[in-house]
Amino acid sequence: MKGGIILTNYLENPILILLVLIIIVVGLGTLGKSLATNIPAQNPTEFSAVNIGDTVVSGENVVNSNNIRKVPVIYHPDYLIDDLKNQEYGDFYTALTTGSVETPINEITSGNVTNTGIAKGFSGPGMVTVNGSKLVVNAPGTFVWGFKTPYTVAVKTAHGVDIKVENKTVKSVATADISNSTVSGTNMTTNSIKSWYNSSDVGDNLTIDYSLAKFNDGRNTVTPSEITSLFGANTTKYMAGYPSGSPVMVYNGATNQTVVGSGNSVLGYYAEYDNSLREVNARVFVDGWNNTIVPPHTTAYGKTNVTFVGVYDPELKSYPSHGACPSGRALRAAVMDAGFPLPSGMSSGFYAVSVDANPSSGISIYNPTDYPVKVVLWTVGGGTGMSIYAQAIQYTS
Incomplete structure (x- = not known):
């Protein structure tokens, strides 16, 4: 009876329980690592919050934690230690009760990504990419430039205009319905569009908005609505003055x-x-x-x-x-x-x-x-x- 009381006292001691759990985790570590070698790494495209090749700035979230793969605790008991180190007690408890543990972000990312999935540690427009099996954010090179490229185009039809985005028709607008709410863009006012329509022929087209594309470092096209937030108002102002196809420097280090x-x-x-x-x-x-x-x-x-x-x-x-x-x-x-x-x-x-x-x-x-x-x-x-x-x-x- 006395031994049972002593055991009960031990079990009621949270610090002791934690120490026991840590010992168990460490003991399973070698076995877990051996088993884990048979599991392929998760594809970064599955948990990236943005498309690979997209432009991001410091402070932007780049990891969708809801899509991070969970693995059996026995495969990665070391992940429990990571939960404790990062004070993720909720994840630690969930892992113990379900037998599955979420892969820590720092295990699947590197290069300018924090352990909470935030892009950090660089200035200028970074680019999300993959290094091996890890999601990374590359700092911009010394010089980054793209080209002013038609993005939204109005094509005159017999009864109005077809609006195309990147060469795909997204809607048709009747002549009488052309307005700021139906046809608009940073490059063209509604009055300008109507003036063009009245003087053009069926099949003629007019670029309403421009993107930045074909970057020297291979990053994805940046849409008109993103240019100012990612590259600054000066970039938007600069590209507005130049013809389609012109190079636009977005970062100069x-x-x-x-x-x-x-x-x-x-x-x-x-x-x-x-x-x-x-x-x-x-x-x-x-x-x-x-x-x-x-x-x-x-x-x-x-x-x-x-x-x-x-x-x-x-x-x-x-x-x-x-x-x-x-x-x-x-x-x-x-x-x-x-x-x-x-x-x-x-x-x-x-x-x-x-x-x-x-x-x-x-x-x-x-x-x-x-x-x-x-x-x-x-x-x-x-x-x-x-x-x-x-x-x-x-x-x-």
């Missing part, structure tokens, strides 16, 4: 900026042209190209959100964008000084800008180097004596 090319020109006086309008076009050209970033081994264009004015040419009897050439010569000199080839849409002569090319979006420059280059242009003074300067600035880490 460079620590050095070096001027690798420069050029300059003067507006000059031409009696046969309206020189005040020429000055306008010279300044518009500067605005159209200033701060354009060309990633390595990539082609970039000037902006589309600038407007040139026609300057009457008595010889051509038409209204070209005279005045763009002086600014064009400065740009051409800077990028070719940096090792770029002659920009497309330009000539090598004094009249740098082709008459039939838009001086901004109709010109493209190719960066053959291994580092991004930013084009900077500015003016000094005014009138026919106005000077135009250009620099090609290379980013390096």
